[in-house]
Amino acid sequence: MKKRTLSPGRVAIQVFLILWTVACIFPLYWLFSFSLKDNAEIFGGNVVGLPSHWIWSNYTTAWGAGKISLYLRNSVITTAATLLLTLFLSFMSSYGLLRMRWKGQKATMTYLLLGLMIPMHAALKPLLGILMDINVLSTHLGLIIPYTAFNIPMAILIISGFIGSIPYEMEEAAYIDGSGVYRTAFTIILPMMVPALVTAAIFVFLQVWNEMLMASVFVSTDNVRTLTVGIQQMFGQYQTDWGPIGAALVISTLPTLILYLCMSSQVQRSLIAGAVKG
Template sequence: METGRNKIKKTGMYLVLLFWTVVSLFPIYWMFTFSLKNNKEIFGENIIGLPKHWLWSNYEAAFTAGNMGSYFVNSIIVTGFTIALTTIFALMASYALTRLVWKGRKKVNNIFMLGLTVPIHAAILPVFIILRNLHMTNSYQALIIPYVAFALAMAIMISISFLQNIPAELEEAACIDGCSVYGIFFRIICPLMKPALSTIAIFTFLQAWNELMFAVIFISDSKYRTLSVGIQTLSGAYTTEWGPIGAALVIATFPTLIAYTFMSKKIQESLMAGAIKG
């Protein structure tokens, strides 16, 4: 009797999970098929089904007429530098705040954590004025520096919570063996912080890759536009052809899915480590 009930429960659970999987994957499927259709199929003839005619030319239009290739490269440059600088600064700051003893470190930590309370919209005007006075608008650093600044608070919080669970005895043993502070940091701490760094990287990637507000205000030259701004201009220039717009959305979305697919295991390890040790 119990076995029959367990089978029914498992079957129901699998059905619910299957339904949830279909619901979660449907937007990706719809966006991909949307990018390969013409306006007639998109707006009535074939909304959900596979394309009757697979219009790969939509991607060609997005890359050539829409200039998505250049915007894609700009997004990679901005996001790559943002992730690299954020992870380096966060790891160094968290190590200094948790392991090194110096006057005022608690106040400095509180200042960093204040960054979590500052809404990005409230800082647009002062950041724009600073960048304009420094003649840094219409450049990669006009986006990289603000992105790093706003991502740093969360990155430091993640790093500190993970670093506090690393036994200090490891560093003491390395110090006894003659390892310097820099040697301990690079040889002991950095390898053990890989799951936390992966978490920081994916969150920073999502923030920088999808950001629109700063990219619209600080960049007016098409040479430095990112994908999010490029898609906006594409929809304005090709209002009657939605296929290339769907292709541009696929180009902007799939890198995020690929990045999370390869880094999800590290993120889960980081979250589990924090839950168990914390």
């Protein structure tokens, strides 16, 4: 291997990489710092430095008066329920599509994966009508149902890609021992599927947590409104007060950031899963 020396070329590359690092990170740093400042500092005295007094009241304002606690709760409920439902349905159908034997397996798979090509924009108006007809508009279900439906194709793509790597012998042994199909699927296959389920879960989590279009069309009350739209709402009230807005943005980003810090490569794998397999 070549020995690494400090040539001008290498230095230039490092400088360039560091510049892009700053471009990626600085906006976030700025967000964190102004979420703890008051307007006087943000607008004049101390624009880019660390806050001179840490104004935690921005956070309590956002949390209480800005209703961020409510929106956060709604986001958690919606995301968690969508995750469970999507993973359950995708696992069940992947097992049925890949391990069971029947006519039309391929066609059904293709049909479900068709969903990958459909942008949700195109379904908004009819979906609004359907959700109204089944009486779930402006309830948590009104978001959980469409989110699940639109995330199923991707989850199936990820999960079914993994099922193939589990040896048939595992099931054979289970069935010979007299284990039923449900017990085999859920106590023998499911535990081995954890890596794929985690990958799918992270993907779905990020999609749902960050979704805005459906959340703005299908929800009209604060009681179910999720963070993305809730924060938009809050901007109306706090147009000129940047501190609480910054605090709200930080609160809504923290779950994603923490997830990424804890398992960055896993998160990356989830988000590029579609590209690598597709």
